[in-house]
Amino acid sequence: MSQALEFTLQARCGETLARTGVLHLKHGTVHTPVFMPVGTHGSVKTMAPRELEELGAEIILGNTYHLYLRPGHTLIDSLGGLNRFMSWDRPILTDSGGFQVFSLGDLCTVHEDGVRFASHIDGSRHDFTPALSMEIQMALGSDIAMIFDECLEYPATREVTRRSMERSITWAERSKAAHGKADQALFGIVQGGFEADLRARSAAAMRHIGFDGYAIGGLSVGEGKDLMYRVLDDTVPHLPEDAPRYLMGVGLPIDLVEAVARGIDMFDCVMPTRHARTGYLFTGWGRINIKNARFRDDADPIDPACACYTCQNFSRAYLRHLFISGEILGHHLNTIHNLHHYLSLMAAIRRAIGEGRFGAFHREAAHQYHEETCHA
């Protein structure tokens, strides 16, 4: 453990690998298992910082790729760092930019030292390397930085997966060597696709290099739930018990419950915020599409059991009207609801673990999800 991060395990579930913990970071304390709302361009879309705090968000994610391109990390640095820039005084985790370089950059070419790509904004040419990713993340001043790794397209052959995983280990070493910020934690990322032995090899290499926490990358790429859960089963036992484990880019509420049961502590996903802006809203019985004509005169809230500001004040009919009229307020109220759904799920998970009933909670969630999908 560095001085940038202190992780204390608290309760454990007797039936699963679920655990609660407290993560102390530069900007404050985070209770795990935790969901991190995604703030791509220096804002969690439509949400003012005070609203995120009201929802109980303890840590958010910032995107290195986007902030590097616009407004630029040196500008943010000169204005006092990302926290001050966006007026968020709780912890931030920044990704390495790797995923966006591969998925958003045009004409992207991978070489031994990094990735060349053209900006999706103006076509300008850039060369991302582990050292540059560290330089950007240190300038942003996040609480947790991520190593720069290679992101593979799915599906990939075993041999391609193996070579990429080995390259990510090299880049992890270079990331750690280039990182020099005492108050910023650094997480490794385990790759290896859907091959148990490659995951084990990557995890061992990451532990050998030594990080403040360990992420699992390369999942939620279209592989299906069973395969994702199997990779978690295969990988988590190779990660240290006393460090936080972060499953990147996942997922649906059921995925969070299943991953917590497999020992994961941290999550991020654009799903609640992105779905909000396309009218997909989470409820206790699955997702609804607020655009649907059957909500035209529906006086009920999105979810009558929900305690969020949106559900306490607005009907489905009103939210449908806002959506169809293209009113920004609709995106905002939907985002409040979806983030509340995710953050209150995580709070319920933490309570269940703390009170020794997560096994039952997990079984019930799996059963309910099964019912949902059978009746969808």
Place this chain on the structure above:
Amino acid sequence: MSQALEFTLQARCGETLARTGVLHLKHGTVHTPVFMPVGTHGSVKTMAPRELEELGAEIILGNTYHLYLRPGHTLIDSLGGLNRFMSWDRPILTDSGGFQVFSLGDLCTVHEDGVRFASHIDGSRHDFTPALSMEIQMALGSDIAMIFDECLEYPATREVTRRSMERSITWAERSKAAHGKADQALFGIVQGGFEADLRARSAAAMRHIGFDGYAIGGLSVGEGKDLMYRVLDDTVPHLPEDAPRYLMGVGLPIDLVEAVARGIDMFDCVMPTRHARTGYLFTGWGRINIKNARFRDDADPIDPACACYTCQNFSRAYLRHLFISGEILGHHLNTIHNLHHYLSLMAAIRRAIGEGRFGAFHREAAHQYHEETCHA
């Protein structure tokens, strides 16, 4: 006075026609002079009701034309009225739809009984009449309804202006006859273009019909400030002293001060909200354009003297970044600032009148505006 509205004058300025008052309406109390934020589609764009309350908005405006077309007044009625639909429990004034019929409706033709037009949304054909406008506004359940009048294009000849003004008197009579909601106030609208005698004739006719309040329409159509102020000078003396006076669709901050000095009590304008979404922000020394490159690394708030949430937390550099990145949060934070600027100006005006120093306040505002425009 009907049971729907009670207006009590409080303080008067010794040097101008400015006055403060208290307006009691179905949904609560409004302190005048007052600015009403505009909520076109059943939301003041980007603003949740609790945020409007935080800014001190005591009454907002709803657009009859837009709500009639989408989602429809009968739907809103069946859901308990516009207040409940949008979860706003303070007063609402609805316009008559007239202005939008003329400015937004396609293929608009005026006939003796009303206006035929095609919806700007789907091209469907509609026929607005005084009776229909009353029916819609009663269904919406606003605190204050407006008569349906004819809106002229600017410029118009004296004869066209006169005929239109006479037709608006006929429609005012029909509006009053069709209006039958005891807890909803009804305001007349004085027309007559830029002809003092036509304004006097219209005002006398409106008084003769008898309304809870009197609006001045047909201004801020491109005529220039001096002409607008002259029409106010010509018109206000013909309005009853003890009823609220409402200047429709005006204007810039300086216009509000000048109109208050001429005896106006109520205002609405899309300028603060619309400007916010195009990056124009009001300050104590005029408007700034947040898109401007000189704000790229500017750590100051929009207006260092401003107490709004946006200015207390965010830099010009951040707001410029949000705007350029197309982030919805930028529109929202800009809207908070601009509405705060307008609403706190009105509060300052009320204090100045109440403390017997509005004469000086008015002279200083006029001087400052003169300086701004000379140095712009």
